[in-house]
Amino acid sequence: MKSFWCERAVLPEGMASRVLVRVEDGVIHSVSTVDTIPLGSQRLYGVVLPGFANAHSHAFHRALRGRTHDGGGTFWTWRERMYELAASLTPESYYRLACAVYAEMVVTGVTAVGEFHYLHDGGNEMGEALRRAAADAGIRLTLLDAAYLAGGIGQPVQGVQERFSDGTAEKWASRVAELREDENTRIGAAIHSVRAVPRETLSEIANAFPDRPLHVHLSEQPAENDDCLRSYGMTPARLLAEAGALTPRTTAVHATHLTGEDITLLGASGTGVCLCPTTEADLADGIGPARELADAGCALSLGSDQHAVTDLLLEARAVEHGERLRTGQRGRFGPSELVAAMTNHAAIGWPEAGRIAPGAPADFVAVRVNSARTAGVAPEQLVMAATASDVAVVVAGGQVVARDGVHEKWGEIGPMLLDALT
Numbered sequence: 304m305k306s307f308w309c310e311r312a313v314l315p316e317g318m319a320s321r322v323l324v325r326v327e328d329g330v331i332h333s334v335s336t337v338d339t340i341p342l343g344s345q346r347l348y349g350v351v352l353p354g355f356a357n358a359h360s361h362a363f364h365r366a367l368r369g370r371t372h373d374g375g376g377t378f379w380t381w382r383e384r385m386y387e388l389a390a391s392l393t394p395e396s397y398y399r400l401a402c403a404v405y406a407e408m409v410v411t412g413v414t415a416v417g418e419f420h421y422l423h424d425g426g427n428e429m430g431e432a433l434r435r436a437a438a439d440a441g442i443r444l445t446l447l448d449a450a451y452l453a454g455g456i457g458q459p460v461q462g463v464q465e466r467f468s469d470g471t472a473e474k475w476a477s478r479v480a481e482l483r484e485d486e487n488t489r490i491g492a493a494i495h496s497v498r499a500v501p502r503e504t505l506s507e508i509a510n511a512f513p514d515r516p517l518h519v520h521l522s523e524q525p526a527e528n529d530d531c532l533r534s535y536g537m538t539p540a541r542l543l544a545e546a547g548a549l550t551p552r553t554t555a556v557h558a559t560h561l562t563g564e565d566i567t568l569l570g571a572s573g574t575g576v577c578l579c580p581t582t583e584a585d586l587a588d589g590i591g592p593a594r595e596l597a598d599a600g601c602a603l604s605l606g607s608d609q610h611a612v613t614d615l616l617l618e619a620r621a622v623e624h625g626e627r628l629r630t631g632q633r634g635r636f637g638p639s640e641l642v643a644a645m646t647n648h649a650a651i652g653w654p655e656a657g658r659i660a661p662g663a664p665a666d667f668v669a670v671r672v673n674s675a676r677t678a679g680v681a682p683e684q685l686v687m688a689a690t691a692s693d694v695a696v697v698v699a700g701g702q703v704v705a706r707d708g709v710h711e712k713w714g715e716i717g718p719m720l721l722d723a724l725t
Contacts, residue, residue, distance in 0.1 A: 304332060305701060308344040309351040309669070311682055313642060315658050318683055322351070326665040329700035333661055345703070347669040347696055350682050353646040353657050354414025354666030354699060355615040358577045359518070359556050359606025361419055362401040362433065363392055366724055368611055378524055378586045385609075386463045389422055396723075397422070398432040403723040405440035407613050407716045410705040411691035412668035415443035417577075417606070417651035419493055419518060419556070421451045421467045425474075427482060438487050441704040441712065443664075445651040447518045448479045449493035450500050450508045456534045467495075472504045476511040489652045491516035494548060496523075497531050497539040505546035509553075516652040518577070519543065521555040523588055528560055540565035549574045554604065554650050559583060559591035566592060570599025575650050580621030582608035590625040594635045603643075604650035614691040616670075619645045623687070638686045645686070665701035670694055 304327045312322040314334065323341065325332045340346065364385060371384050392400075408416060416437065422429050430446055437444035451467035452475070454460045460468045469475040482490045492512045494500050496519065500508055509517060522528055522539050531539045540561065543549050551573035558569065558576045569576065576596050583589065586609070597603055605618045612618075619641040626635035648656035656664045670685060671677055671693045680688045697705040704711050713719055 306341055306344040307667075307698065308337070308340045308346050310346075310348045312351040312659055312667075313353065315660055318350075322659075324659060324665070324667070326701040329665055329702075331659065331661050331663050331665050334659060347667075349669050349671045349673070349695060350685050351659070351667050351669045352412070352642060353659055354664075354668055354697070355412045355645050356604065356648040356651060356653070356657060357408055357413045357416045357607055357615060358554065358604035358647065358650045359419055359579055359608050360404075360416050361609055362404045362436075363388060363397060363422060364609035365404045365407075365720075366400060367609065378588060379526075381586055389466060390463045392422065394428040394432045397429055398436050399723040401433050401436035402439050403716065403720040404610065404613075405437050405442045406710045406713050406719060408607075409440055409442050409697060409699070410694065410708050410710055410716055411613055411615065412670070412694045412697055413442060413615060414666040414668075414697070414699045415445070415648050415651060415653055415656060417445045417447055417491070417516075417518065419447045419449055421449035421493075421495055423448075423469065423478070424466050425469060425478070427478060430482060434488050439712070440710075441699055441702075443487055443653060443656075443699075445489045445491050445516065445653070446482065447491040447493040447516065447651075448482065449495045450475045450504075451495040452504060453499050453501055455498050456530050472507045472511070475508070479512070489515075491518065491652055493517065494519040494543075496520040496527065497542050498527055502535060502542060502546070505543065505548055509546055509548035515552070516650070517548065517550070517553045519548065519553065519555055521558050522560045522565070523557040523583075525560050538562060538565055540568050544568045544572065556606065557583065557588065557591065558596060559589045561592060566595050566599050569596060569601050573600065575602040575604060575647075577604045577606050577650060578618070578622055578644070579606045579608035580618055580625055581612040581614075582606075584621070585609070585611040590629045593622050594626055597636075597640070602647060602650065604647040605644050615645050616686060616689050616691060616693075619686050638684050641686050666699050668694055668698070669696040
């Protein structure tokens with residue numbers, strides 16, 4: 304058994320000082336407060352948080368960081384650049400890129416990722432590349448395999464979209480059923496969007512794997528809502544509700560452009576919502592009604608999506624800042640609520656994780672309180688000041704996987720990313 308002494312730790316009951324966490328076989332065995340530090344304990348200074356959960360990732364989008372800002376444009380012109388990238392990837396190049404992307408997440412405190420995976424090529428080679436990359440990077444993976452059956456409402460897939468499509472719901476489900484879970488990987492399902500899955504197929508996709516997480520892009524862009532209203536006479540949220548796709552195991556990603564009725568539907572069904580503020584800002588998507596969704600009963604999670612930034616602390620703070628900009632009010636979300644969203648592993652099918660408590664995976668992150676950004680900060684409000692640069696130590700499964708921005712296996716991540724991107 305090994306032990307970690309934490310100067311301060313965020314426990315389920317709140318912040319505590321001088322916390323001793325004992326770990327056995329990668330699982331937290333006990334948590335207690337102590338007056339003296341036991342011999343042999345690893346010391347974690349600053350504030351120790353549960354491992355972060357990146358609930359929405361498109362790993363290959365990382366290759367577009369800092370390369371799509373010429374000429375302005377829209378979400379839709381950005382999408383064309385994404386299609387060009389998707390057309391160039393092979394299983395081996397995707398492995399190299401994903402390994403670097405997941406390692407980048409690890410050094411910033413992410414211990415589990417939900418990969419919204421739609422680059423299939425009609426098989427599972429790309430998915431297996433992602434599985435291998437996550438294992439090598441030391442991050443838990445939920446592979447959310449996405450059905451993508453149409454190029455738009457009433458439109459066939461065309462061009463590079465053919466790499467995303469299985470052709471039919473039956474072929475999609477048959478392929479996903481071949482994916483196997485292991486100690487580091489869990490399998491979930493996804494509806495890419497109401498644009499990419501026809502109305503008559505939504506229910507079949509939603510219910511294909513009833514015991515697994517289900518994710519869906521929802522109302523990211525006004526044009527999606529307009530198309531849905533014009534074609535079906537209802538909003539995307541109402542369409543998903545009609546298909547039985549809004550459930551407690553569902554997470555709606557973005558949920559930016561919603562009506563009051565949409566919010567009620569999501570909350571009443573127990574559907575979670577994953578917010579991706581830096582992507583929503585980067586793509587000029589807009590600012591969604593985060594507070595209203597939480598008040599309606601939606602459990603919030605966070606994602607870095609296209610990885611314009613890989614920093615869950617920044618994503619958490621951006622939720623509150625978005626609310627302030629949208630409403631003119633401060634304190635829409637308290638720091639503890641933001642930490643809960645940042646550590647919501649249940650959204651990606653790891654409900655036992657995301658807390659420093661007996662029985663949970665031994666995944667936790669020590670964040671400095673003495674950097675240029677965090678010096679003098681009240682520990683309980685650390686999330687309002689810290690960034691990924693303040694992550695000092697990352698522990699996953701009871702093993703230290705990163706220190707001071709350096710991956711224990713791969714070293715500096717920058718050269719690794721440069722190699723993967725060339």
